[in-house]
Amino acid sequence: MGRMARVCVQSLMKVVNAGLGMVGIAMILYALWMLRVWLRHLQSDTAPIPWFIYTILGLGVTLCVIFCSGHIAAETANGCCLYIYMVFVFLLFVLEAAVTADIFLNHSWEEDFPEDPSKNLDQLKQFIRKNFDICKxxxxxxxxxxxxxxxxxxxLKALGPHSERYYESDDDYLPDRVPLLKNYVPPQSYAVNDQTYGKNGSWNTRTNSKGSR
Incomplete structure (x- = not known):
């Protein structure tokens, strides 16, 4: 039962984590599109790329990294990987909460950000205002x-890792679980020869009886 629950949680976590990966890929594509448009209309080759493009690209790459770490954590169910994944997602959540609080509580929030020469930030704001319900x-x-x-x-951390991945000793490995060991020789059991034991026992008895005489 515990194994089945662990597999279900792992599969569900991979599916949910894939949503973050899709968002990250979408942000990377959006940043590349803005960069292409910016370079096409660029008048001077020495002009720096606007910070807004770098920010969207960085967030997209960060989400993809979180997606990869989450997939590894869900596959291995390792406690360290799960902790790292939770820290990454929590820090991203805190960043989003801080930006959202600044936008809704600070009426002059636009002054907190530097000027965007590409005007992509203004276009994004207009799009959000026109489609506020969808964006919400x-x-x-x-x-x-x-x-x-x-x-x-x-x-998944509470359920723990797979129990069959840990063995107390090398004797716990069964031959059918080690197919790569071509020269594997199963341990042989040694039986005591009753006849030899009987002869040795009778010889010891005779020796003891002669010594007693």
Whole structure:
């Protein structure tokens, strides 16, 4: 029963974690598209790339790294990997919460960010304002996925790793589980020869009786 529950949690965690990977890939593609447009309309080769493009690209790469770490953690069910994955997701959640709180509570939040010469930030703000309901549900879905990922990682950590991956000694390995050992020789059991034991026993008895005389 515990094995089945562990497998279900692992599969569900991989599916949920794949959502973060898809978001990361989408952000990377969006950043590459903005970079292509910026370079096409660039007047000077020495002009720096706007910070907004770097930020979106960095967030996308970070989500992909979190996705890879989460897949490894779900596959191995290792406690250290699960802790690292939960820390990554929690830090990302804190960053998102800080930015969201600054936008909703600070009316002059635009002054906290440097000027974007590519105007992509302004276009993104206009898109969010026109499609606020859709963007709101997308944001809530991403946050829910992150929270569910942390919850599943905690459950998988509580269930522990696979018990069959740990052995007390080398004798616990069965021959059918070590097919790569071509020269594997099973341990042989040695039986005591009753006849030899009988002869030795009778000889010892005769020796003791002669010594007693």
């Amino acid at each position: 549900w997308i944001g809530l879905t991403v946050v829910s996925v992150q929270g569910l990922s942390i919850l599943l990682a905690m459950i």
